[in-house]
Amino acid sequence: MQGTVDGFSYGLVTPVVAFLMACLGAALGLSCTVRSLRARGPARAGWLSLGATSLGSGIWTMHFVAMLGFTVQETPVGYDRVLTFAGLGVAVVMAGLGIFVVGYRGATRMALVTGGTLTGLGMASMHYLGMAGVLFEGQFAYDTLTVALSVVIAVVAATAALWAAVSVRGFLAGLGASLVMSAAVSGMHYTGMAALHVHVERAAVAASGETPSSLLLPMLVGPCCFLLLAGVVVVIDPLVVTGGRHPDAPGDRRNGGGVPPGAVRPVSPAPVQGRRGPYETASHGGYRPPRNH
Numbered sequence: 001m002q003g004t005v006d007g008f009s010y011g012l013v014t015p016v017v018a019f020l021m022a023c024l025g026a027a028l029g030l031s032c033t034v035r036s037l038r039a040r041g042p043a044r045a046g047w048l049s050l051g052a053t054s055l056g057s058g059i060w061t062m063h064f065v066a067m068l069g070f071t072v073q074e075t076p077v078g079y080d081r082v083l084t085f086a087g088l089g090v091a092v093v094m095a096g097l098g099i100f101v102v103g104y105r106g107a108t109r110m111a112l113v114t115g116g117t118l119t120g121l122g123m124a125s126m127h128y129l130g131m132a133g134v135l136f137e138g139q140f141a142y143d144t145l146t147v148a149l150s151v152v153i154a155v156v157a158a159t160a161a162l163w164a165a166v167s168v169r170g171f172l173a174g175l176g177a178s179l180v181m182s183a184a185v186s187g188m189h190y191t192g193m194a195a196l197h198v199h200v201e202r203a204a205v206a207a208s209g210e211t212p213s214s215l216l217l218p219m220l221v222g223p224c225c226f227l228l229l230a231g232v233v234v235v236i237d238p239l240v241v242t243g244g245r246h247p248d249a250p251g252d253r254r255n256g257g258g259v260p261p262g263a264v265r266p267v268s269p270a271p272v273q274g275r276r277g278p279y280e281t282a283s284h285g286g287y288r289p290p291r292n293h
Contacts, residue, residue, distance in 0.1 A: 003138060003198030004073040007066075007190075014069035018062045019186050021224070025058010026181035028230050029099065030165040031174065035237070036103040037166060048103040052096030054230045055181075057223040059095065059123055060088040062185050063130050064220060070193075074200045075137040083133030084219060087126045094122020098158070107166040116159025123154040123188050131196070138200035146195030150188045157184030 008015065032051030036044045064084070071077060098119030105111035127150075131140060161181035164173055 001074065001138075001200045003075065003200040005196065005198050006071045006073065007069055007193050009069040009071050011069075014066055015186070015190075018065040018189075019182055021065055021227070022058050022062035022182040022185040023178055024227050024231065025055050025061065026161065026185070027174070027178040028227065028234055029055025029058065029095065030161065030177050030181060031234050033099045033103055033162070034165055034174070035234075036099075037106065044103060048100050049096070050230060050233065051099050051103075053092050054227060055095040055099065055119070056088065056092030056122070056126075057227055059091040059126055059185050060130075061220060061223045061227070062182075063087070063127055063189055066186075066189055067130070067134075068217075070134075072136055072138070072198050072200065078135040080133040080135055081219075083129060087130040087133070088223065090129055091122055091126040094125060095119050098122065098162070102162055102166060107163070112159055112163050112166075116162050117155050119162070120151065120155030120158040120184065120188075123158065123185055124151045124192070127189055127192050131192075136198075136200070138198055141197040141199060142192075143195040143197070146191060150191035150195065153191055154184050154188035157181065157187065 029051045032047045032054060036047035036051065039047055095118075098115040098117075100115075101118065102111050102115040105114075128147075134140070157180055161177045161184065164177035164180060168177075
């Protein structure tokens with residue numbers, strides 16, 4: 001028997017909230033990737049790890065927030081906990097591989113294509129693994145061409161988002177990259193759901209056991225809290241304000257070698273050659289008091 005699928009049981013609430021969670025994860029993941037390009041040693045690995053976990057958590061959270069609105073009218077729906085959390089691991093690992101390639105190889109064409117492909121495949125793998133964890137009296141079938149389209153959307157949009165994040169500077173560029181990555185996650189999810197056909201083996205008299213919301217909401221608490229904490233780490237980091245080195249970093253030519261922005265840069269005394277007047281101009285070392293003869 002063909003099942004009647006409803007992916008929007010709560011109207012626009014679940015897709016909008018899911019998109020916002022994807023935006024948060026994408027913004028944090030891409031911001032950490034950009035930050036890693038300015039770091040060295042363990043700091044670079046730390047930023048990339050935080051970015052991978054943030055992006056993977058955002059992908060996973062987006063999927064299961066959207067799945068809160070998924071129902072099959074002819075049968076109750078549940079979720080396998082092992083496969084559900086395995087999807088989180090796949091998303092983090094695959095996203096991590098993608099942004100680690102970009103973080104260590106830089107914004108080269110090959111690095112961006114490789115990183116975008118890995119990240120996009122991570123989105124798709126997480127989605128279909130998560131769908132494999134859906135429990136009901138029946139089975140899923142997928143339209144092959146639509147599934148392929150969902151994977152292409154994920155790969156292309158992820159590659160474009162990584163390129164924009166590491167190649168174009170500025171707040172608007174970062175915001176645009178986050179929106180593109182979020183569109184990749186959401187577009188891939190709903191395109192994959194459009195490929196879905198449900199065959200119910202037998203009709204259920206009534207839904208039994210835990211509802212999807214009672215199962216999924218507790219699972220979402222941990223990743224959501226992590227995303228909020230990661231957001232705090234990124235926001236309070238001084239690099240967000242300076243766009244690069246710390247204001248007091250030695251050798252930063254943009255602000256005068258360690259002078260805070262807006263302060264007067266000290267002028268190094270120039271060697272005095274010959275006799276000068278009682279006062280010297282700033283071009284010769286700044287003000288000097290008159291000498292006592």
